[in-house]
Amino acid sequence: MTAPLISIQQVSKKFFEQEVLNQISLDIQKGEIIAILGKSGCGKSTLLNLVGGFEQPSTGQVLLDNQIVTKASKRCIMLMQNYGLLPWRSAQKNVELALEGEALSKIERQQRAQHYLKLVGLEDRLSALPSELSGGMQQRVAIARALAIHPEVILMDEPFAALDTFTRYYLQDELLAIQKEERTTILLVTHDIDEAIYLADRIFIMSPNPGRIHREIHVRSTKPRDRADSEFQHFREVIFNEFHFTQPQDTIEYNI
Numbered sequence: 557m558t559a560p561l562i563s564i565q566q567v568s569k570k571f572f573e574q575e576v577l578n579q580i581s582l583d584i585q586k587g588e589i590i591a592i593l594g595k596s597g598c599g600k601s602t603l604l605n606l607v608g609g610f611e612q613p614s615t616g617q618v619l620l621d622n623q624i625v626t627k628a629s630k631r632c633i634m635l636m637q638n639y640g641l642l643p644w645r646s647a648q649k650n651v652e653l654a655l656e657g658e659a660l661s662k663i664e665r666q667q668r669a670q671h672y673l674k675l676v677g678l679e680d681r682l683s684a685l686p687s688e689l690s691g692g693m694q695q696r697v698a699i700a701r702a703l704a705i706h707p708e709v710i711l712m713d714e715p716f717a718a719l720d721t722f723t724r725y726y727l728q729d730e731l732l733a734i735q736k737e738e739r740t741t742i743l744l745v746t747h748d749i750d751e752a753i754y755l756a757d758r759i760f761i762m763s764p765n766p767g768r769i770h771r772e773i774h775v776r777s778t779k780p781r782d783r784a785d786s787e788f789q790h791f792r793e794v795i796f797n798e799f800h801f802t803q804p805q806d807t808i809e810y811n812i
């Protein structure tokens with residue numbers, strides 16, 4: 557096996573007296589899609605923030621390509637649920653903005669922005685303002701903007717949670733197609749069990765107080781997966797059972 561692209565090594569995180577994460581260890585290979593599932597407050601977003609360099613571990617370390625992560629970098633981009641687009645800039649200008657620090661001519665910036673907007677199916681909406689786009693389209697601009705930077709890793713914190721089911725399915729398929737082409741590594745936090753099974757190569761279930769990795773599930777079936785087939789149902793059942801296991805019977809809360 558080759559060296560992992562991301563190596564989370566015995567990471568614990570405290571906010572004041574509260575231990576939010578305890579001894580998290582996890583290696584991620586280049587090109588993998590990893591989904592993190594867990595009850596609200598178990599530290600999923602904190603884990604993403606540590607990988608992205610937005611927070612520092614209290615103990616342990618996170619390595620990206622064998623180097624300790626000490627700050628945020630363009631190698632590892634966070635894609636937020638609320639898209640983070642500038643409302644006064646067109647779709648194309650929003651993507652171009654992310655490329656401003658790069659050694660590219662104006663024409664190259666425009667071409668790269670157009671290439672990624674085309675990849676997410678927005679070639680005919682280049683000059684539209686975010687307010688003129690649907691939520692799904694805005695999220696596609698945000699995905700194009702993240703991809704245009706050529707990150708090695710995309711961190712996704714419930715990226716499609718605000719979207720209707722069909723838009724979510726459509727974007728999940730788009731994401732898989734683009735990810736296959738670019739071999740981007742994706743670390744995804746979701747409350748959506750089906751989304752985790754549909755997208756991920758491995759799913760990590762976290763238990764709370766403090767957040768720990770409770771179970772790792774390999775999903776080896778080929779993509780795109782069939783949400784209706786028996787294997788998919790099997791994984792769904794396995795994960796539901798885990799949530800029974802990690803929560804008291806009278807407080808079970810399914811976030812699907």
Ligand SMILES: Nc1ncnc2c1ncn2[C@@H]1O[C@H](COP(=O)(O)OP(=O)(O)OP(=O)(O)O)[C@@H](O)[C@H]1O
Pocket residue numbers: 571576594595596597598599600601602603
């Ligand atoms: N910057 C911070 N300062 C203090 N406490 C924090 C900070 N960030 C997170 N926490 C606390 O850490 C715990 C875990 O939060 P986190 O957002 O990582 O959980 P989560 O699993 O992503 O939750 P959700 O699914 O609801 O988004 C919570 O109790 C939260 O209040």
